[in-house]
Amino acid sequence: MSVRRGEERANAGGGGVARRTVTRSAVMLAAGALLGGGAVGTARAGQSEPERAQSERERARAWVTPRLPAPSGPHPIGATTLYLVDPDRSDPWxxxxxxxxxxxxVVYPARAVPGRPVARQMTEAAAALFAQIDAAVHHLPTSGVNWAAITTHAHLDAPAREVPGPVILYSPGGGDPRTLGTGLAEELASHGAVVVALDHPGDASEVDFPVTRPGRPDRVRTTVLRADPRNDPGLFRTMIGTRIADIRFVLGQLAVLAAGGNPDAAGRALPPGLGRALDLRRTGVYGHSAGGTAAAQALFEDPRIRAAADLxxxxxxxxxAPGRPGELFPVARYGVDRPLLLLGSAGFPHRGELARSWSAVRARSGGRVHRAEIAGAAHWVFTDYAALAPQLQAAGLMAADDRRALVGPIGPAESVPLVRGWVRSFFARQLPRR
Structure with a gap:
C-alpha cells in the first residue's frame, strides 16, 4: 500500500521468491525510470508540459487497473508506514x-475510518519501477496496466482499535517488494491481527523511502540482485542472514512502539492508539520463499516469536555444485519447539529440492510442524499475483502459459481463500487471545 503524509509517500505490501532473477536490462530500465525515462510511455514530440501530463492521464485511464480481493473479517482496517534505521548495522548490499x-x-484493525482515504497498493514512484523490474522478471505486461492506481481496502492512518491483538510480521520473497503481500496482510488484520510487512532494501526490487540520507541521494532504492541467489551460496547466505537480522530488529522497535514511543526515524506521527493495539506476547512471522526461509529460522533463533509459517x-x-545437497539451516538440523507451518504448491518445479529440508525439520520437531500443499497452484500463488495474474490474462495482457507458470491454473476464487484460510487459521490457533 502507499501512504501519503503531507507530500511524503511510502510503499507497502510484499511477496516473492529466493529464485528470482533481476536482469541487468531490467535494472537499466528501472534506472531510466528513476531519471524520468518512459515508465508509463513516452510523450509525443512537440507537446507542452500540460499537454504531456494530460496525455499521460488519458493513457492511464484507458489502461487496466486490477483489483485486490476484499478481506473477509469483521473489522475495518487501517494502514500506516514506519521508516526505521538500525545504527548498529551497516547495509550489507x-x-x-x-x-x-x-x-x-503496519496493517491493523481500525476503530473508525470515515473520512480516511484508502491506500494504494504502490506509490507512483514504486509502481513505475515495478512496471520495469518486476514485469521483466515475471513476464507481466510493461504497458496497459495502471499499477499505481490499484487500491487496497485499508484506510490511511485511521485510528487503531485499542484492543491488543496478535502481531504478525511478513517477509516477502527474494527480490520482491512488500506490496505483493497486501491481500493476505489485510485478511489477517480484518480478523484482529496487526500485520507488519517488511521490505528488505537492496534485496527488494524497489523501496520508496520518505526521505533521502547521506549515501542514498534518491528516495527510491532498487535491487542489487543480478543473478539467482540459489546459484550463489554466499549471496543466499547474505540474503537470509540479513532478513533474519531485519526481523529481529523490527521486533525490538515494535516493543518501543508498544511502550508508547515512536520508532519512526523521520519522526512522522503515527495513528492514534497504534501502540496499544499490539500484544507482543502473541508474535508470529510468515514469509514467502526466501521470506519463508527467514521466518522459519527466525523462529528457531528468537524466543519472542511464538509461531511461524513458511510459504x-x-x-x-x-x-x-549442481546435484549436491547444501547445508541444512539449524531450524532443519535441530527442529523447532514451537509451531511451524510449511505450505507449498503442487506446481513448484523444485519440490524435490524442497522436500529434503522440509522432511528434516518435521522429523526433528516432535509433531510441531504441519505441512500442506495447494493443488493446481504454482509458486507465486502465495502473493497478490494469485488475484492479479488471472485478471491480466482475462484482459489479454498476459499469456496463459505465463499466468500458469506464475500462479498455476487454479482460479483466484479458489486459491485466494485457500491461502488466506491456511495462514489465518494457523495463527488463530497458535496465537490465541490470552
Missing amino acids: EPGIGVRELMLT EGYLDHPGP
Whole structure:
C-alpha cells in the first residue's frame, strides 16, 4: 500500500521468491525510470508540459487497473508506514549507505475510518519501477496496466482499535517488494491481527523511502540482485542472514512502539492508539520463499516469536555444485519447539529440492510442524499475483502459459481463500487471545 503524509509517500505490501532473477536490462530500465525515462510511455514530440501530463492521464485511464480481493473479517482496517534505521548495522548490499534502513507497512484493525482515504497498493514512484523490474522478471505486461492506481481496502492512518491483538510480521520473497503481500496482510488484520510487512532494501526490487540520507541521494532504492541467489551460496547466505537480522530488529522497535514511543526515524506521527493495539506476547512471522526461509529460522533463533509459517521457502543452503545437497539451516538440523507451518504448491518445479529440508525439520520437531500443499497452484500463488495474474490474462495482457507458470491454473476464487484460510487459521490457533 502507499501512504501519503503531507507530500511524503511510502510503499507497502510484499511477496516473492529466493529464485528470482533481476536482469541487468531490467535494472537499466528501472534506472531510466528513476531519471524520468518512459515508465508509463513516452510523450509525443512537440507537446507542452500540460499537454504531456494530460496525455499521460488519458493513457492511464484507458489502461487496466486490477483489483485486490476484499478481506473477509469483521473489522475495518487501517494502514500506516514506519521508516526505521538500525545504527548498529551497516547495509550489507551497499556499504556506502552507512546504516541499515527499513521500510514497513503496519496493517491493523481500525476503530473508525470515515473520512480516511484508502491506500494504494504502490506509490507512483514504486509502481513505475515495478512496471520495469518486476514485469521483466515475471513476464507481466510493461504497458496497459495502471499499477499505481490499484487500491487496497485499508484506510490511511485511521485510528487503531485499542484492543491488543496478535502481531504478525511478513517477509516477502527474494527480490520482491512488500506490496505483493497486501491481500493476505489485510485478511489477517480484518480478523484482529496487526500485520507488519517488511521490505528488505537492496534485496527488494524497489523501496520508496520518505526521505533521502547521506549515501542514498534518491528516495527510491532498487535491487542489487543480478543473478539467482540459489546459484550463489554466499549471496543466499547474505540474503537470509540479513532478513533474519531485519526481523529481529523490527521486533525490538515494535516493543518501543508498544511502550508508547515512536520508532519512526523521520519522526512522522503515527495513528492514534497504534501502540496499544499490539500484544507482543502473541508474535508470529510468515514469509514467502526466501521470506519463508527467514521466518522459519527466525523462529528457531528468537524466543519472542511464538509461531511461524513458511510459504514455500527452502530450509537449506544451495549445494556446492549442481546435484549436491547444501547445508541444512539449524531450524532443519535441530527442529523447532514451537509451531511451524510449511505450505507449498503442487506446481513448484523444485519440490524435490524442497522436500529434503522440509522432511528434516518435521522429523526433528516432535509433531510441531504441519505441512500442506495447494493443488493446481504454482509458486507465486502465495502473493497478490494469485488475484492479479488471472485478471491480466482475462484482459489479454498476459499469456496463459505465463499466468500458469506464475500462479498455476487454479482460479483466484479458489486459491485466494485457500491461502488466506491456511495462514489465518494457523495463527488463530497458535496465537490465541490470552
